[in-house]
Amino acid sequence: MPELPEVQTVINGLQDTLKNGVITSIECNYPGTVIYDPELGDEPFPSAVKAYERRGKYIIIHLENAHSIIVHLRMTGKLVWSTVGEETSKHQRACILVGDHHKIPFIDPRTFGKITICLTANVGSYVTKLGAEPLSPEFTADYLLQKLSRKKSPIKTALLDQSTVAGLGNIYVCEILYRAKIRPDRDSAGIRLPKLREVVKHTKAVLAEALANNGTSISDFRRIDDKTGEFQNFLRVYQKKSCPLDHPIENLRIAGRSSFYCPVCQK
DNA sequence: CAATGATCCTGTCCGC
DNA sequence: TGCGGACAGGATCATT
Incomplete structure (x- = not known):
């Protein structure tokens, strides 16, 4: 993906x-x-x-x-x-x-x-209806607060929406929410600014790490020379059985998408 | 206007 | 071994 x-x-x-x-x-x-x-x-x-x-x-x-x-x-x-x-x-x-x-x-x-x-x-x-680039200075906690404050959908769905922030998909949203310690089914509008700072910080970090590792090859993704990326080796929850702290991972279906999360680490 | 669900499609995996 | 069904999901469109 x-x-x-x-x-x-x-x-x-x-x-x-x-x-x-x-x-x-x-x-x-x-x-x-x-x-x-x-x-x-x-x-x-x-x-x-x-x-x-x-x-x-x-x-x-x-x-x-x-x-x-x-x-x-x-x-x-x-x-x-x-x-x-x-x-x-x-x-x-x-x-x-x-x-x-x-x-x-x-x-x-x-x-x-x-x-x-x-x-x-x-x-x-x-190339329409795209929100901020997550790696740009425009993508801040204040920006997210403004985007999410009126939303009724869960945070997982809101972050997948390309008009909220452009470029995230299922794998990275699962990873970001794990690092930010937020359950994927939490109400978007209820998340306060300090938590959104965590979301922004970890979004930028995960994307930068994945970029440094040539992306994630879960199934079909290949580089231009047909080699795989390497970031799949660093995923913490996506398609995992347990998180890095050895808690079992659960898979919740949110808006028709599988959502891997740790019920112990994420609140 | 926003949220939800169906749709597109094929390779893969699972249970029987 | 083979078959049917579930599943994977980004973006778009129709519906609520």
């Missing part, structure tokens, strides 16, 4: 491999995976990469010719830097062709991932 650290890891990989290379075309191998904005101007390819950007879980590749490519990996998507001629995965849903000799297949068994091609000026219309 690619979340912020995994998405950033993919972008870091693109910066090391694709760099400012020329994208010659993007082929679509599964209906609906590649979306062309109706306002698209001229033929967007070929064009060299100008810059990379991440917003929440979106990978944004800006091209020199004022077009942009927005990639969302959803649950099982991955991009793998490859050489033309390498065999094609049966789960390849699209393919970014680079120069004359390279390709970046978009492999996504569950087919939820999307690649959108649009004018750079229109990127905002696809």
Whole structure:
């Protein structure tokens, strides 16, 4: 499940491999995976990469010719830097062709991932309703208090909502709430400022640690060279039987999502 | 307007 | 060994 650290890891990989290379075309191998904005101007390819950007879980590749490519990996998507001629995965849903000799297949068994091609000026219309970037100075306890004070949903659900904070998914929210010692089913609005400071502190810490470890590979996530990340080795509650203090972990279903937590450590 | 539930989809795992 | 069913879940859409 690619979340912020995994998405950033993919972008870091693109910066090391694709760099400012020329994208010659993007082929679509599964209906609906590649979306062309109706306002698209001229033929967007070929064009060299100008810059990379991440917003929440979106990978944004800006091209020199004022077009942009927005990639969302959803649950099982991955991009793998490859050489033309390498065999094609049966789960390849699209393919970014680079120069004359390279390709970046978009492999996504569950087919939820999307690649959108649009004018750079229109990127905002696809990357909408996103809250603050959790690693930015904008993400503070005061910011969270303002976002959560009127919410009726549990804290777990509120943190998964991309309009609260952009880039968190199920794994990291479980880990953050464990570190902040908050039960996932607690009422968002009832959490006071000192606790929210803990949430903010641990959010930034967990994401930074995961980033330093190239993300979490629970199932499908892979780096651009198809290697796994390493942060799965440091998870404390997600899919665990017991927490680091040896208390049994429970799994609560909240808003249809599994929520791993320690009933002893989290109140 | 906000919260909830269904939906998309396939590989994997479990029980019988 | 095989089969049916539950499960995994990010974002979007429809419904309450």
